[in-house]
Amino acid sequence: MEALLQQLLNGLTLGSIYGLVALGLTLVYGILHVPNFAHGALYMVGAYVAYYVAGELGASYWLAMIAAAVIVAGLAVACERLVFHPLRNAPPIHDKIAAIGLLLFFEAVVQMYWGADFRRLEAPSNTIFHFAGLTLPAQRMLIIVAAFSLMGGLHLYLKKTLAGSTIIAMAQNREGAFLVGINANRVAMMTFAISGALAAVASTLFAPINLVYPAMGHLVLLKAFVIIILGGMGSIPGAIVGGLIIGFAEALGGFYISGDYKDVIAFALLVAILSIKPTGLFSQGVR
Amino acid sequence: MSGIQRIKRWAGLGIATGALVAAGMSPAMAAEVNIGFTGPLSGGAALYGQNALEGLKMAAAEINAGGGIKVDGKAYDINLVSLDDQYAPSRAAVNGKRLVQQYNAPAVFTPHSGGTFALQAFNERDRFLVMSYTSIPEVTSKGNKLTVKIPPNFTDYVAPFAKLTMERFGPKLAIANATHDYAKYWTKAFVPAWKKAGGEIVADNPMDYNKSADFYTGVSKVLAADPDVLFIGGASEPTGLVVRQARELGFEGGFVIMDQAKVSEVARVAGGMAALEGAVGVAPLSHLDTPGAKSFIKLYAKDHDNVPTAETAYNYFAMFLLARAMESAGTVTDVADIRAAIPQALKQVDTTHNPFAVTSMTDDGNLAIDVRIAEVTDGKVDILQRSDMDLD
Numbered sequence: 001m002e003a004l005l006q007q008l009l010n011g012l013t014l015g016s017i018y019g020l021v022a023l024g025l026t027l028v029y030g031i032l033h034v035p036n037f038a039h040g041a042l043y044m045v046g047a048y049v050a051y052y053v054a055g056e057l058g059a060s061y062w063l064a065m066i067a068a069a070v071i072v073a074g075l076a077v078a079c080e081r082l083v084f085h086p087l088r089n090a091p092p093i094h095d096k097i098a099a100i101g102l103l104l105f106f107e108a109v110v111q112m113y114w115g116a117d118f119r120r121l122e123a124p125s126n127t128i129f130h131f132a133g134l135t136l137p138a139q140r141m142l143i144i145v146a147a148f149s150l151m152g153g154l155h156l157y158l159k160k161t162l163a164g165s166t167i168i169a170m171a172q173n174r175e176g177a178f179l180v181g182i183n184a185n186r187v188a189m190m191t192f193a194i195s196g197a198l199a200a201v202a203s204t205l206f207a208p209i210n211l212v213y214p215a216m217g218h219l220v221l222l223k224a225f226v227i228i229i230l231g232g233m234g235s236i237p238g239a240i241v242g243g244l245i246i247g248f249a250e251a252l253g254g255f256y257i258s259g260d261y262k263d264v265i266a267f268a269l270l271v272a273i274l275s276i277k278p279t280g281l282f283s284q285g286v287r
Numbered sequence: 288m289s290g291i292q293r294i295k296r297w298a299g300l301g302i303a304t305g306a307l308v309a310a311g312m313s314p315a316m317a318a319e320v321n322i323g324f325t326g327p328l329s330g331g332a333a334l335y336g337q338n339a340l341e342g343l344k345m346a347a348a349e350i351n352a353g354g355g356i357k358v359d360g361k362a363y364d365i366n367l368v369s370l371d372d373q374y375a376p377s378r379a380a381v382n383g384k385r386l387v388q389q390y391n392a393p394a395v396f397t398p399h400s401g402g403t404f405a406l407q408a409f410n411e412r413d414r415f416l417v418m419s420y421t422s423i424p425e426v427t428s429k430g431n432k433l434t435v436k437i438p439p440n441f442t443d444y445v446a447p448f449a450k451l452t453m454e455r456f457g458p459k460l461a462i463a464n465a466t467h468d469y470a471k472y473w474t475k476a477f478v479p480a481w482k483k484a485g486g487e488i489v490a491d492n493p494m495d496y497n498k499s500a501d502f503y504t505g506v507s508k509v510l511a512a513d514p515d516v517l518f519i520g521g522a523s524e525p526t527g528l529v530v531r532q533a534r535e536l537g538f539e540g541g542f543v544i545m546d547q548a549k550v551s552e553v554a555r556v557a558g559g560m561a562a563l564e565g566a567v568g569v570a571p572l573s574h575l576d577t578p579g580a581k582s583f584i585k586l587y588a589k590d591h592d593n594v595p596t597a598e599t600a601y602n603y604f605a606m607f608l609l610a611r612a613m614e615s616a617g618t619v620t621d622v623a624d625i626r627a628a629i630p631q632a633l634k635q636v637d638t639t640h641n642p643f644a645v646t647s648m649t650d651d652g653n654l655a656i657d658v659r660i661a662e663v664t665d666g667k668v669d670i671l672q673r674s675d676m677d678l679d
Contacts, residue, residue, distance in 0.1 A: 111333065
């Protein structure tokens with residue numbers, strides 16, 4: 001029983017991070033209509049910005065997180081303006097190539113500046129909570145709480161504000177959105193900014209229990225792709241539920257079956273769900 | 288159409304530039320010898336590859352500053368040509384071919400076993416020396432005539448590691464090391480040694496150190512079997528995370544750390560030496576008392592702000608060894624003569640260029656030393672010599 005609860009906690013931690021990254025990816029999918037491969041690089045840059053601000057400038061963890069979110073949001077907007085916007089009338093494959101190019105570019109720049117070393121971002125608190133035989137370090141607790149608050153906040157923003165509903169309108173029907181006078185440029189920039197900020201916060205949350213290095217984005221990006229396919233491309237609840245499914249599958253599968261098979265389990269689940277619902281769990285686009 | 292024309296123009300420019308570069312390279316710099324390197328310079332293992340390359344670069348710069356390699360009254364500068372293989376044996380093989388055919392390199396350094404085996408498939412036919420930084424015995428025991436293996440066999444560490452940790456903590460071992468080939472070699476050697484010493488394996492759950500987002504699940508799985516000792520290791524920093532998470536989850540036993548991970552770097556991530564109490568691993572360079580290690584650390588500190596690793600130091604030494612062997616053999620091209628001159632060259636490498644005090648080589652090309660083991664006791668690293676230990 002204890003073991004099960006411990007694994008559920010682990011799954012929740014992982015699922016929260018995956019969900020945050022997948023959320024950004026799925027939002028941008030609504031604009032680009034192709035997966036944004038550069039999202040993993042934004043995640044990685046977010047961790048480096050936080051590392052730089054907290055580790056090298058000596059600021060607090062929270063300030064580092066805000067700085068990472070702001071800078072990466074700006075970077076994402078710059079990507080949109082300088083790369084994806086000029087490509088808006090090109091075939092989708094150009095967006096894909098551009099996104100991969102951005103991924104390689106960011107990685108190379110970070111590696112040039114910081115080198116390939118593994119770095120550590122210190123957690124704001126190293127307290128470890130023990131209760132009923134369970135172990136939960138404060139940072140993991142923070143991940144869960146912060147991720148779900150952000151998801152809730154995003155949901156409210158998209159549902160309750162005018163700016164938020166323009167994003168949904170764009171994702172659902174581009175021409176329709178133009179007809180009612182929505183400024184596509186503004187929505188695109190806003191979406192990229194949100195997705196960048198989410199990626200940066202996710203990496204800043206996760207970095208203290210992991211490591212910071214130039215290739216850190218690959219792994220999470222791969223998981224996020226699986227998640228948005230699982231949840232339905234462009235679906236926000238799909239990204240959250242998909243993230244949790246993959247997180248739990250990894251934790252429980254890794255514990256009860258075998259660590260060797262934990263990715264196999266996640267992908268088998270993907271195959272099973274897609275064979276029943278080929279468009280993913282929540283497939284009607286952004287809701 | 289204009290797009291295609293543009294591409295053609297660019298292609299033409301590319302060919303012209305290539306021709307210029309080729310023309311500039313061949314005749315003007317005749318007194319130069321190209322030495323090849325293929326290793327991971329990008330991707331997850333980039334740091335390791337760059338550390339290895341750094342040692343070669345430092346040595347090459349020092350040799351060139353001292354007038355180069357002197358053969359028959361003629362001096363050759365070393366031109367180090369490094370290619371990225373991202374740790375993939377197939378790319379190492381392609382790089383090896385390129386280094387030999389395009390650059391005529393008489394020797395190719397590689398810091399991984401997969402790359403070494405890939406190069407050994409054709410190095411005797413294509414006539415180049417494989418300078419392998421890997422500690423798998425098979426690299427030399429298979430009888431390749433043009434291979435030099437730089438570090439000692441990892442199997443030298445197995446019995447001392449098992450003895451130290453079992454005596455201190457107990458006979459129950461859980462396996463939680465990485466899943467790559469090298470880790471599997473280690474497991475294959477370590478498990479029999481542990482059993483032979485009277486221990487048992489209570490859990491076996493290797494984890495992909497480079498592709499796991501989190502180790503909590505894997506570590507809690509092995510801890511559920513209540514082990515006395517954890518057998519861990521992959522790259523240093525992920526290994527540190529494994530140690531850290533094992534301690535968070537309440538593990539109080541010892542660690543056997545595979546030689547790929549360096550104790551001091553593991554400690555940095557794990558939360559200090561205290562977290563590593565009872566760990567055994569390979570002695571870090573900074574704890575060696577040879578004159579070579581001291582002078583190398585000093586030299587390294589001149590233009591680096593971190594601590595040098597063993598792979599940097601070993602490759603630094605190996606480049607000097609190769610240079611001296613070329614001088615002894617009186618050739619920079621005849622690889623069989625260069626290989627034959629290495630035992631002689633070992634005596635000519637200055638002690639300040641030999642951090643690990645390597646003095647001999649076996650006939651099949653293994654540079655053997657009496658290995659040193661690091662044990663963490665009371666938060667401090669103790670260094671033990673294998674020859675001083677009572678092993679049967």
